[in-house]
Amino acid sequence: xxxVLLADDQTLVRAAFAMxxxxxxxxxxxxxxxxxxxxxxxxxxxxxDLVVMDIRMxxxxxxxxxxxxxxxxxxxxxxxxxxxxYDTDEHVVEALRAGASGFLxxxxxxxxxxxxxxxxxxxxxxxxxxxxxxxxxxxLSAPSAPPASGPGGPEALTDRERQVLGLVAxxxxxxxxxxxxxxxxxxxxxxxxxxMGRLGARDRAQLVIIAYESGLVVAxxxxxxxx
Numbered sequence: 001x002x003x004v005l006l007a008d009d010q011t012l013v014r015a016a017f018a019m020x021x022x023x024x025x026x027x028x029x030x031x032x033x034x035x036x037x038x039x040x041x042x043x044x045x046x047x048x049d050l051v052v053m054d055i056r057m058x059x060x061x062x063x064x065x066x067x068x069x070x071x072x073x074x075x076x077x078x079x080x081x082x083x084x085x086y087d088t089d090e091h092v093v094e095a096l097r098a099g100a101s102g103f104l105x106x107x108x109x110x111x112x113x114x115x116x117x118x119x120x121x122x123x124x125x126x127x128x129x130x131x132x133x134x135x136x137x138x139x140l141s142a143p144s145a146p147p148a149s150g151p152g153g154p155e156a157l158t159d160r161e162r163q164v165l166g167l168v169a170x171x172x173x174x175x176x177x178x179x180x181x182x183x184x185x186x187x188x189x190x191x192x193x194x195x196m197g198r199l200g201a202r203d204r205a206q207l208v209i210i211a212y213e214s215g216l217v218v219a220x221x222x223x224x225x226x227x
Contacts, residue, residue: 002049003027003046003048003049004021004030004049005039005043005046005048006021007032007033007035007038007062007065008054018032020114031046035058035060036059036060036062036064039060039065040068049078050120050121051081052081052113055091070202079101079123080095080099081101082095083103084104096205101202102205104116154210154214156198156199157199164188164195168192169207174192192204
């Protein structure tokens with residue numbers, strides 16, 4: 001059973017999401033928050049597995065709430081799926097930097113929202129190779145973009161690991177990475193896990209951010225280096 005916390009400042013939106021999530025036998029809604037402060041508190045008190053987090057909320061927005069959840073050792077297992085009105089919202093990148101595992105636009109189909117919750121709860125990042133990659137590349141190409149965080153950068157990886165990281169940044173899953181590089185899915189998964197450990201990345205979404213911030217993957221239209 002996936003324990004879901006809903007965070008949105010609009011009561012009707014929360015109610016609609018609660019009905020949808022409650023209709024799935026594999027999920028239960030354990031709390032509803034109207035702002036980021038409530039979301040952080042409820043994530044802790046209700047032992048939520050995943051927070052469906054709106055970005056724009058009063059008192060503490062979804063980015064700030066995500067950052068606090070990601071920084072709290074007691075909430076290390078809590079995943080965050082952010083919601084945005086448009087897939088070009090540059091705040092999405094800030095949310096991914098803060099520790100979110102993916103994002104959805106609010107007008108997504110109900111079935112897609114349920115599938116997204118299951119994907120993120122299972123430890124996978126929800127990153128479409130099209131809009132997400134273009135958005136991240138555009139925002140991180142700005143001079144104000146901070147350097148990649150973590151104990152080391154892609155330069156500390158082997159050539160094969162840099163290849164795998166580049167494919168992760170393009171939105172490929174483990175099976176697709178394995179097919180592209182002629183590896184077994186298990187080997188691809190092992191590479192991804194090792195890369196996350198070396199770069200201090202929380203999940204695949206963080207790997208994407210690091211890949212773009214470091215320049216390993218260039219703006220849309222370019223490709224991964226190290227191949």
